[in-house]
Amino acid sequence: EKILNANDQVAGLNRVKLDEKRIFSINLMASPGSGKTSLILQTIQGLNTRMQIGVIEGDTAPVTIDADKILAAGMPAVQVNTGGECHLDAVMIDRALNALPLVNLDLVIVENVGNLICPAAFNLGTHANVLIASVPEGDDKPYKYPNIYRGLDVLIINKIDLLPYVSFNMEYFQQGVELLNPGLVTFPVSCKTGEGIEKWIDWLQLRVNQQK
Amino acid sequence: EKILNANDQVAGLNRVKLDEKRIFSINLMASPGSGKTSLILQTIQGLNTRMQIGVIEGDTAPVTIDADKILAAGMPAVQVNTGGECHLDAVMIDRALNALPLVNLDLVIVENVGNLICPAAFNLGTHANVLIASVPEGDDKPYKYPNIYRGLDVLIINKIDLLPYVSFNMEYFQQGVELLNPGLVTFPVSCKTGEGIEKWIDWLQLRVNQQK
Ligand SMILES: Nc1nc2c(ncn2[C@@H]2O[C@H](COP(=O)(O)OP(=O)(O)OP(=O)(O)O)[C@@H](O)[C@H]2O)c(=O)[nH]1
Ligand SMILES: Nc1nc2c(ncn2[C@@H]2O[C@H](COP(=O)(O)OP(=O)(O)OP(=O)(O)O)[C@@H](O)[C@H]2O)c(=O)[nH]1
Ligand SMILES: [Mg+2]
Ligand SMILES: [Mg+2]
Numbered sequence: 001e002k003i004l005n006a007n008d009q010v011a012g013l014n015r016v017k018l019d020e021k022r023i024f025s026i027n028l029m030a031s032p033g034s035g036k037t038s039l040i041l042q043t044i045q046g047l048n049t050r051m052q053i054g055v056i057e058g059d060t061a062p063v064t065i066d067a068d069k070i071l072a073a074g075m076p077a078v079q080v081n082t083g084g085e086c087h088l089d090a091v092m093i094d095r096a097l098n099a100l101p102l103v104n105l106d107l108v109i110v111e112n113v114g115n116l117i118c119p120a121a122f123n124l125g126t127h128a129n130v131l132i133a134s135v136p137e138g139d140d141k142p143y144k145y146p147n148i149y150r151g152l153d154v155l156i157i158n159k160i161d162l163l164p165y166v167s168f169n170m171e172y173f174q175q176g177v178e179l180l181n182p183g184l185v186t187f188p189v190s191c192k193t194g195e196g197i198e199k200w201i202d203w204l205q206l207r208v209n210q211q212k
Numbered sequence: 213e214k215i216l217n218a219n220d221q222v223a224g225l226n227r228v229k230l231d232e233k234r235i236f237s238i239n240l241m242a243s244p245g246s247g248k249t250s251l252i253l254q255t256i257q258g259l260n261t262r263m264q265i266g267v268i269e270g271d272t273a274p275v276t277i278d279a280d281k282i283l284a285a286g287m288p289a290v291q292v293n294t295g296g297e298c299h300l301d302a303v304m305i306d307r308a309l310n311a312l313p314l315v316n317l318d319l320v321i322v323e324n325v326g327n328l329i330c331p332a333a334f335n336l337g338t339h340a341n342v343l344i345a346s347v348p349e350g351d352d353k354p355y356k357y358p359n360i361y362r363g364l365d366v367l368i369i370n371k372i373d374l375l376p377y378v379s380f381n382m383e384y385f386q387q388g389v390e391l392l393n394p395g396l397v398t399f400p401v402s403c404k405t406g407e408g409i410e411k412w413i414d415w416l417q418l419r420v421n422q423q424k
């Protein structure tokens with residue numbers, strides 16, 4: 001039987017707290033500037049008439065830039081300052097969940113710290129792991145940063161509007177993903193033009209309904 | 213008197229090793245896919261008739277994708293596998309320096325692991341810290357990931373060819389940098405078109421000459 005470390009134990013408690021309220025939750029990871037906040041804003045815009053979305057924002061510095069954008073979009077947001085740590089952990093999420101109006105929420109999105117390495121190692125208790133790969137980053141990231149791809153439930157390929165201006169070989173990229181996580185649900189999108197966002201929102205809606 | 217931690221002590225030895233051979237060295241940091249390897253290749257192309265450049269490549273996975281590109285460009289390269297660690301440290305650099313033909317080299321470039329957070333905390337013994345900020349990442353990174361900006365000697369703003377296609381406010385970005393590191397030497401470049409690379413190469417050439 002697996003001896004749960006302290007982080008996993010708290011993650012388990014977070015999951016219980018979310019399941020009690022029938023809230024679906026995702027851990028949104030990606031490198032800095034790949035479009036995590038932009039995707040959340042597009043998601044809110046597409047779903048705000050159908051559900052209430054709470055957002056937990058993780059940053060290493062005491063800034064509220066991202067949380068302010070979510071609040072301005074009309075949804076509750078909690079800013080977590082990791083104090084320099086390069087990832088969120090389950091204890092930070094436990095505290096942040098207590099600061100959200102869970103009783104009104106259908107979906108909780110955790111925007112993790114921008115980092116393609118450490119966040120993969122810390123279970124937060126959320127239901128699904130979602131990674132954003134950004135086209136300008138290049139097509140070799142699954143080969144160079146494989147660990148975070150292994151534990152994913154969904155992959156978003158963002159900034160596809162930039163494909164004409166960068167050298168990104170989609171086939172090579174997809175082959176790398178397939179090696180690590182065969183059959184991974186993948187949504188190519190542009191948070192700038194809105195292309196592809198609908199399919200992602202449909203996937204979310206389905207999971208939120210299943211959680212009810 | 214500052215009690216040096218073990219990493220700083222080894223960093224000091226690395227510096228001695230480089231100074232003995234009159235080699236100038238830089239620690240090149242940035243988030244994943246910002247163009248670290250592309251900048252090194254542009255640098256080799258611009259300087260290969262004037263000097264010998266050794267490269268130390270850091271990656272979390274056992275891949276040699278970046279080192280192979282450097283070798284193909286005709287310069288010696290050593291691939292360091294950090295074993296999952298999200299940054300290079302001074303001990304890894306000590307070992308890698310031993311694997312380079314230092315007696316023939318004028319410049320050593322360390323390509324750190326793609327990460328905007330942890331690499332800032334580990335002194336490698338190199339002479340200068342260089343960060344690449346990539347335009348598609350957005351203009352708010354100095355505000356959101358301030359720590360790595362504080363200890364820099366040079367800032368490269370890469371992928372300026374993409375400025376027409378992303379919302380990047382150069383003034384807002386520069387103001388953020390100025391708050392953290394007033395007067396920081398900054399080179400806007402495109403590793404794709406070659407724009408601005410010459411000024412960066414001139415700066416390097418000057419520092420390599422001073423080290424002699
Ligand atoms: N062209 C283009 N730009 C995009 C797209 N999505 C986001 N951006 C831009 O990418 C930059 C970063 O977007 P954010 O949403 O702040 O990224 P993030 O991952 O939340 O960044 P951090 O939280 O700071 O790590 C901004 O300039 C956005 O306007 C897209 O689909 N296409
Ligand atoms: N449009 C454009 N693309 C660039 C530029 N510089 C690099 N790229 C592209 O950006 C992607 C990543 O470049 P790399 O040089 O591999 O970046 P890196 O920082 O070394 O990446 P990692 O080592 O994997 O973290 C590749 O697709 C490059 O072709 C540039 O100036 N303009
Ligand atoms: Mg964000
Ligand atoms: Mg590289």
Ligand SMILES: [Zn+2]
Pocket residue numbers: 085086087117118119298330
């Ligand atoms: Zn970390």
Ligand SMILES: [Zn+2]
Pocket residue numbers: 086118297298299329330331
């Ligand atoms: Zn780290």
